[in-house]
Amino acid sequence: MVDSPRNRIGPPVPSAAGSVHAVAPDVAVTFLRQTMPFKDLADDQLYDLARHCRIDFFPKGTRLFTFNESEVTHLYLIQRGGVRAFITDEKGQTVLKDYRGVGANVGALGIIRGTKANLNIETVEDTFCYLIPREVFLDLVQNNSVVAHYFLKSFSDNIVATAYSELRKNKLARRSADDLYLFNATAGDMTKPLFSVSASASIREAAAIMSRQAIGSLLVYADEDPGAMIGIITDTDLRSKVIAEGRDTREAVTAIMSSPLKTVGSQTLCFDVLLKMMTTGIHHLGVERGSRVIGVITSHDIMVQQGNSPYYLFKEIGGQKDFQGLYTLAEKVSGIVRNIINEGAKAGNISRMIGLINEKMLSRILDLLHQEMGPAPLRYCWLLLGSEGRREQTFKTDQDNALVYEDPKDDSQRLLAESYFNAFARQATKHLLHCGYPACEDETMASNPKWCQPLTAWKEKFSYWINGAGQEEQLKAAIFFDFRHGYGTEQLAVDLRDFIIKQCRFNDQIARNFGRDCINRKVPLSFFKNVIIEQNGEHHERLDIKNRGLKPFVDFARALSLKHGIRKTDTLRRMKRLLVKKVVAKELYESMVDAFELQMQLRVIHQLSQIEDGIPPDDFIYPEELTDLEKRMLKDAFSVIEKMQDVLKKQFPVV
Amino acid sequence: MIRLLRKIGWIKQPHDVISRNRAFFKNFDKSRPLADYSFVVFDTELTGLKSKKDEIIAIGGVRIRNLQIDLGDTFHCYVRPGKLDHTKATLVHKITPEQLKMVPPLEEVLPRFLSFVGTDLLVGHFIGLDMGFVNSATRKLYNGTLANSCLDTLRMAQIYKRVILGRYHENSTSAKDSYNLQSLSIEFNLPFFDAHDALEDALQTAYLFLFLAKKMQKYGVVSLSDLFSAGRGINWATL
Numbered sequence: 032m033v034d035s036p037r038n039r040i041g042p043p044v045p046s047a048a049g050s051v052h053a054v055a056p057d058v059a060v061t062f063l064r065q066t067m068p069f070k071d072l073a074d075d076q077l078y079d080l081a082r083h084c085r086i087d088f089f090p091k092g093t094r095l096f097t098f099n100e101s102e103v104t105h106l107y108l109i110q111r112g113g114v115r116a117f118i119t120d121e122k123g124q125t126v127l128k129d130y131r132g133v134g135a136n137v138g139a140l141g142i143i144r145g146t147k148a149n150l151n152i153e154t155v156e157d158t159f160c161y162l163i164p165r166e167v168f169l170d171l172v173q174n175n176s177v178v179a180h181y182f183l184k185s186f187s188d189n190i191v192a193t194a195y196s197e198l199r200k201n202k203l204a205r206r207s208a209d210d211l212y213l214f215n216a217t218a219g220d221m222t223k224p225l226f227s228v229s230a231s232a233s234i235r236e237a238a239a240i241m242s243r244q245a246i247g248s249l250l251v252y253a254d255e256d257p258g259a260m261i262g263i264i265t266d267t268d269l270r271s272k273v274i275a276e277g278r279d280t281r282e283a284v285t286a287i288m289s290s291p292l293k294t295v296g297s298q299t300l301c302f303d304v305l306l307k308m309m310t311t312g313i314h315h316l317g318v319e320r321g322s323r324v325i326g327v328i329t330s331h332d333i334m335v336q337q338g339n340s341p342y343y344l345f346k347e348i349g350g351q352k353d354f355q356g357l358y359t360l361a362e363k364v365s366g367i368v369r370n371i372i373n374e375g376a377k378a379g380n381i382s383r384m385i386g387l388i389n390e391k392m393l394s395r396i397l398d399l400l401h402q403e404m405g406p407a408p409l410r411y412c413w414l415l416l417g418s419e420g421r422r423e424q425t426f427k428t429d430q431d432n433a434l435v436y437e438d439p440k441d442d443s444q445r446l447l448a449e450s451y452f453n454a455f456a457r458q459a460t461k462h463l464l465h466c467g468y469p470a471c472e473d474e475t476m477a478s479n480p481k482w483c484q485p486l487t488a489w490k491e492k493f494s495y496w497i498n499g500a501g502q503e504e505q506l507k508a509a510i511f512f513d514f515r516h517g518y519g520t521e522q523l524a525v526d527l528r529d530f531i532i533k534q535c536r537f538n539d540q541i542a543r544n545f546g547r548d549c550i551n552r553k554v555p556l557s558f559f560k561n562v563i564i565e566q567n568g569e570h571h572e573r574l575d576i577k578n579r580g581l582k583p584f585v586d587f588a589r590a591l592s593l594k595h596g597i598r599k600t601d602t603l604r605r606m607k608r609l610l611v612k613k614v615v616a617k618e619l620y621e622s623m624v625d626a627f628e629l630q631m632q633l634r635v636i637h638q639l640s641q642i643e644d645g646i647p648p649d650d651f652i653y654p655e656e657l658t659d660l661e662k663r664m665l666k667d668a669f670s671v672i673e674k675m676q677d678v679l680k681k682q683f684p685v686v
Numbered sequence: 687m688i689r690l691l692r693k694i695g696w697i698k699q700p701h702d703v704i705s706r707n708r709a710f711f712k713n714f715d716k717s718r719p720l721a722d723y724s725f726v727v728f729d730t731e732l733t734g735l736k737s738k739k740d741e742i743i744a745i746g747g748v749r750i751r752n753l754q755i756d757l758g759d760t761f762h763c764y765v766r767p768g769k770l771d772h773t774k775a776t777l778v779h780k781i782t783p784e785q786l787k788m789v790p791p792l793e794e795v796l797p798r799f800l801s802f803v804g805t806d807l808l809v810g811h812f813i814g815l816d817m818g819f820v821n822s823a824t825r826k827l828y829n830g831t832l833a834n835s836c837l838d839t840l841r842m843a844q845i846y847k848r849v850i851l852g853r854y855h856e857n858s859t860s861a862k863d864s865y866n867l868q869s870l871s872i873e874f875n876l877p878f879f880d881a882h883d884a885l886e887d888a889l890q891t892a893y894l895f896l897f898l899a900k901k902m903q904k905y906g907v908v909s910l911s912d913l914f915s916a917g918r919g920i921n922w923a924t925l
Contacts, residue, residue: 055757055758056748056760056885056886056889057886058881058886058889059757059889061879062877081757082757082758083757083758084757085754085755085756085757086754086755086757086892086893086896087753087754087755087896088753088893088896088897088900089900090900090901090904110877111875111876111877157874157875157897157901159876159877159893159896162754
């Protein structure tokens with residue numbers, strides 16, 4: 032074979048008709064442009080990438096990779112057809128891991144980690160792939176933040192932030208971009224004035240300038256050209272490279288500077304500046320206008336611009352003198368959700384914030400009620416159950432609450448308490464209803480006398496659930512185990528929790544039941560051609576994100592918390608305790624947190640956009656509504672459920 | 687007549703390019719697996735179908751190595767025809783005569799194309815037509831024709847469908863249309879695009895070639911000679 036070096040045809044002949052082009056065909060570029068994450072590359076980058084691609088064909092049933100054997104020399108981008116990913120477990124059973132179709136890729140993880148294939152990959156249809164050589168791909172990952180974000184993303188990575196911002200951009204930004212500083216203000220707007228020092232200055236001289244000007248960073252310019260910034264020193268450098276190392280402050284400042292200076296253009300949106308900071312981990316960036324550095328921007332500068340409207344609402348609720356005023360304020364809550372999503376809050380922050388506002392609302396309602404009805408005859412505690420108990424409420428969902436009061440000393444006190452608290456709870460739930468918290472269908476509310484009881488009666492109920500109830504009954508009682516104090520005497524809730532922990536220590540039957548229930552749940556696996564595929568191959572047109580996506584996380588955390596005597600009720604805090612108690616490993620913990628928050632986020636945004644379209648919010652997400660990135664993130668989230676099930680299997684072995 | 691031409695050709699020594707090409711292919715080893723060979727899949731745009739009267743106005747080619755299309759190793763050139771009065775060309779190929787005037791003539795493009803091809807095997811859809819035009823050009827310019835082994839994806843598709851899939855009943859006249867590049871691409875579910883120049887046509891053909899070569903591998907067509915003999919039942923009239 033003759034040796035044919037690339038591009039031997041040479042540069043294009045300059046002519047009107049473009050007579051020669053030794054470049055990849057336009058159709059190749061078109062394909063890449065349609066494919067995540069390459070669609071964001073500039074045209075010349077796309078042409079360059081296309082030139083390095085090869086196209087291969089794999090008939091149906093071809094094995095592309097073998098787990099732990101195949102060296103990954105190329106990234107495979109699927110142009111036509113599809114593949115399935117699977118592993119073979121120790122028993123020789125094939126475990127399906129994924130289906131990937133047009134536009135998806137194979138091999139990225141192996142290349143980035145420099146490992147062999149982490150899955151078996153086989154074509155399920157006649158499949159054409161673009162092959163991007165390993166080096167070319169790595170080069171892209173290293174030099175292009177969008178590509179890097181997409182591929183470097185593991186759930187413990189900053190990329191999740193990008194994903195969240197994508198969610199915001201796609202679903203919500205249209206209407207609200209005007210009041211969003213992240214998308215409006217540019218780096219130039221936030222730039223701090225420039226202070227710089229010569230490269231030949233000593234560390235002490237530099238520190239003196241920083242101290243005199245009260246600045247946290249200082250640019251260093253080249254002696255021969257005061258306009259050329261060659262590096263930067265920050266407070267951190269002074270601390271870690273000078274003081275901690277006992278360095279002589281007469282040394283040149285260049286010894287401790289970070290060089291070269293990383294910069295952004297002055298027209299860069301603050302949003303993109305933040306992204307750059309997150310991906311590089313560098314929090315001081317030079318701001319360039321033309322080729323001149325005009326100042327510095329820090330992550331702190333951007334962060335301090337956050338709005339404070341939830342706080343304002345919070346204070347207003349506390350000041351209301353009548354119920355009507357509270358009803359009006361309650362309508363503002365979903366607006367708050369939108370605002371804080373736009374400001375970049377994660378679902379976890381949102382629900383904590385909403386939880387605070389709801390509690391404030393509740394306490395104001397009960398305060399006003401006491402003004403009407405007089406003080407309670409006994410100490411009591413208003414309990415929040417279910418998602419409110421777990422602080423996972425976003426939009427107003429059904430009321431799940433209960434009331435526990437001190438044990439009456441005698442019959443007359445008992446009667447008095449019964450009549451007072453029943454009336455009190457009925458009034459309270461009515462006002463909550465007017466504030467937009469709908470009544471619970473099966474009346475799991477304090478207004479139901481069954482759930483408005485003295486402490487001893489509650490202990491009996493829990494004792495029954497823990498020790499006497501059948502499986503079905505136990506599962507139905509799950510939301511009670513997520514109770515927390517909402518208003519009143521917290522000690523009552525603490526006593527009840529102590530009691531439950533003690534009971535469960537002697538009998539872990541209910542924890543086991545919750546755990547086994549979670550293990551037996553079917554897990555969504557992947558998206559393929561706009562359907563959701565489950566492990567057993569079943570297909571669904573839509574995803575029930577509450578029951579299929581989030582519930583396993585909630586159940587997992589509840590089951591193990593009961594087993595390990597954890598008092599917390601928030602799923603995220605329960606997970607944290609499980610980490611501290613070494614029930615789950617750090618890696619799993621981090622991916623659980625991210626997977627859970629991500630799905631919460633997706634759900635919040637889904638519901639918020641429904642509310643804004645005048646549709647009652649639900650939990651059904653259709654794959655065609657999702658972007659490639661969202662699908663990919665969800666898929667990752669699903670894969671975490673499997674790992675959690677493995678933990679549960681070890682914690683609750685079949686006896 | 688043919689003998690006479692040959693004689694003249696023998697008297698006029700063929701150009702070095704042709705002699706070297708012929709020497710290379712004289713004892714060409716066809717027994718190796720297909721993946722061992724390099725192929726150039728090419729397509730020409732013509733002013734018409736008559737090799738005596740009509741001319742090449744564009745050549746596009748992509749290289750296949752290790753049975754993979756190399757998008758970084760492509761060829762695409764427009765050619766200034768000798769006669770510029772082919773008004774048809776402006777309609778068919780969306781190239782104006784004005785634009786064609788700016789591009790190099792075949793005498794300049796052909797050497798470049800031949801050096802791109804080198805000793806790779808040539809692949810085309812209904813390749814006989816394209817080779818006819820290319821060889822008439824090499825005859826003029828180099829006093830001889832190319833000896834590169836040629837593969838016709840149309841023939842391969844016929845073999846695949848009739849011999850391998852067992853669809854003997856489809857005779858070539860009634861199913862004639864179903865053998866054009868577009869219909870085959872759709873039938874085999876290949877990545878399909880509206881090719882708008884010779885390069886993209888060549889790429890479309892390359893997809894077809896890859897598909898057929900790898901599909902036929904599964905049925906025991908492994909080496910180059912397997913591929914040639916697989917077509918023996920059908921009349922291989924490539925050149």
